[in-house]
Amino acid sequence: MRNIKLLDCTLRDGGYVNDWEFGHNNLISIYERLIDAGVDIVEVGFLDDRRPFDINRSIFPDTESCEKIWGKVGKRPPIVVGMIDYGTCSIEHLQPCEKSYLDGIRVIFKQHIMKEALDFCAQVKKLGYKVFAQLVSVTTYDDNALKELAGLINEVEPYAVSMVDTYGLLDPPSMLHIYEKLDEYVKPCVNIGFHAHNNFQLAYANARAFVARETERDILVDGTLFGMGKSAGNAPLELLAMFLNNELGKEYRIDSMMESIEESVLPFYREHPWGYKTFFYLCAKNRCHPSYETYFLNKENLSVSDLDKIMGEIEPNPKKLLYDKEIAEKLYQNYVAEECDDSDDAEGLSQALEGRKILVLGPGKNIQLQKDAVDEFIKENNPVVISINYIPGAFDVDYVFTTNALRYRQMTDALYEIKNRNIKIIATSNITAKLGEFAYKFNRAPLLEFGEHIRDNSLLMLLKLFDRLGIKSIACAGFDGYSDREDNYYNPGMEYDFVKSQARHLNMHMRKVLVEDHADVDIDFITYSHYTEENDSHSAAF
Numbered sequence: 001m002r003n004i005k006l007l008d009c010t011l012r013d014g015g016y017v018n019d020w021e022f023g024h025n026n027l028i029s030i031y032e033r034l035i036d037a038g039v040d041i042v043e044v045g046f047l048d049d050r051r052p053f054d055i056n057r058s059i060f061p062d063t064e065s066c067e068k069i070w071g072k073v074g075k076r077p078p079i080v081v082g083m084i085d086y087g088t089c090s091i092e093h094l095q096p097c098e099k100s101y102l103d104g105i106r107v108i109f110k111q112h113i114m115k116e117a118l119d120f121c122a123q124v125k126k127l128g129y130k131v132f133a134q135l136v137s138v139t140t141y142d143d144n145a146l147k148e149l150a151g152l153i154n155e156v157e158p159y160a161v162s163m164v165d166t167y168g169l170l171d172p173p174s175m176l177h178i179y180e181k182l183d184e185y186v187k188p189c190v191n192i193g194f195h196a197h198n199n200f201q202l203a204y205a206n207a208r209a210f211v212a213r214e215t216e217r218d219i220l221v222d223g224t225l226f227g228m229g230k231s232a233g234n235a236p237l238e239l240l241a242m243f244l245n246n247e248l249g250k251e252y253r254i255d256s257m258m259e260s261i262e263e264s265v266l267p268f269y270r271e272h273p274w275g276y277k278t279f280f281y282l283c284a285k286n287r288c289h290p291s292y293e294t295y296f297l298n299k300e301n302l303s304v305s306d307l308d309k310i311m312g313e314i315e316p317n318p319k320k321l322l323y324d325k326e327i328a329e330k331l332y333q334n335y336v337a338e339e340c341d342d343s344d345d346a347e348g349l350s351q352a353l354e355g356r357k358i359l360v361l362g363p364g365k366n367i368q369l370q371k372d373a374v375d376e377f378i379k380e381n382n383p384v385v386i387s388i389n390y391i392p393g394a395f396d397v398d399y400v401f402t403t404n405a406l407r408y409r410q411m412t413d414a415l416y417e418i419k420n421r422n423i424k425i426i427a428t429s430n431i432t433a434k435l436g437e438f439a440y441k442f443n444r445a446p447l448l449e450f451g452e453h454i455r456d457n458s459l460l461m462l463l464k465l466f467d468r469l470g471i472k473s474i475a476c477a478g479f480d481g482y483s484d485r486e487d488n489y490y491n492p493g494m495e496y497d498f499v500k501s502q503a504r505h506l507n508m509h510m511r512k513v514l515v516e517d518h519a520d521v522d523i524d525f526i527t528y529s530h531y532t533e534e535n536d537s538h539s540a541a542f
Helices: 024-037 064-070 111-126 143-156 172-185 203-212 237-248 254-271 278-285 290-297 304-312 325-339 343-353 371-381 405-410 412-421 458-469 499-516
Strands: 004-008 041-047 079-085 104-109 130-135 160-164 191-195 219-223 358-361 384-388 399-402 424-428 440-442 473-477 522-525
Touching: 004 237, 024 041, 024 064, 024 254, 041 064, 041 104, 064 079, 079 130, 104 111, 111 130, 111 143, 130 143, 143 172, 160 172, 160 219, 172 191, 172 203, 191 203, 203 219, 203 237, 219 237, 237 254, 278 290, 278 304, 290 304, 290 325, 304 325, 343 440, 343 458, 358 371, 358 458, 371 473, 384 458, 399 458, 458 499
Parallel strands: 004 041, 004 219, 041 079, 079 104, 104 130, 130 160, 160 191, 191 219, 358 384, 358 473, 384 399, 399 424, 424 440, 473 522
Antiparallel strands: none
């Protein structure tokens, strides 16, 4: 009859959330709660000789550190383990097991260094430890590679070999295929384990499928409290324990797990939430390293659909899950060459605005309070009216300049009326059209303000676009500036949550940019604005 062991790795994998700084009290408390819960194996952290000892952190330079942190805890779980990312902790930093607080050591490694890593596992085993060979990015192994790996595993005979779905790419059938190959090739004396990630919301489903699979072999399954862990998080320990209790006759004490979540885990979640996110979904969908997505996001030009498309063009290769910056840059340059040429849009908009007075409408309260002044300007000048990130009901506009996906969504209802009102949309490249194509679309990155809290100030972005088009005179209404005393937006929901504390600085920055960077442009504010007040000692609304 096989034995199923539940392994908790909250203190190790969860440490990616907080740089392993749980605090000494939490390190002890979580550990004690897991012992009370009856968890079979507790992984207490990373062994990494590059990191100094810190009694508040679950990452430490040697095995002796574990005794310093948990040595006074009277009761122990059946098996206590630490983890080494192969190459980050030398054998010299490991005591013989008989002198160590640890019973076992898990060694993680990627496919291209499996021979060297398993040689290291053999050295660790000679010290008396239960050794766990952890197959990082197990999805990179084809059947032949799994057979080759199994040969190396059988020479070492570690305590366990575990499938690690590092980027959450597996579904139950593909996971079970890998499992069955390992079950076929690996000696029966070696446990098989599974460590899931939640990029596709399948960590728990995959872990359930793994433990439910009938086999004579002993297995172990990883989880973390509340799914705390790297990127999209892990399979929740408390859900796995519930399933094992209900379906397979285990007797884990879930109330102890829930107490630990409430006491020690949720405070970290509130500060730095983990779990399923579109970022990790897109990485998993395109089966590529998260650094590719980070690289493309930093280019500033891509909408979500563009991001998905460009990552989908990464050719399958050994570096796809390792990340190659040269490949990323080449793909981005190809994208820019094919998709980002906005010269025709610039020429078209320039011609449409040539020789016309231009009135730009912002969302400030003074667009209502001084409506008469706006109406009079429109009556006398018959301008082209361009609103920014909203559609005002009180004025007829010719164009809407949209730079923000949230603001674009907030205009959903009004967008259905746009065609009837013959309003055209000018959009930046990070926005994807919902109703046909935008009239004009421009690259976002060149329009941004770097080094400031609000990089995507829509007025400054529009002014940069006007500079490109050669427009030297505009009128503005509804750009009240930032207030530290009250909401001064026509729609309060459009205000960033931090502007009140930063109001004075933001107003000064805007004034400086308008005066220095756009000195050759005649900008007439026809409603009150803090941007025009040199000695603006406070930020009250007009």
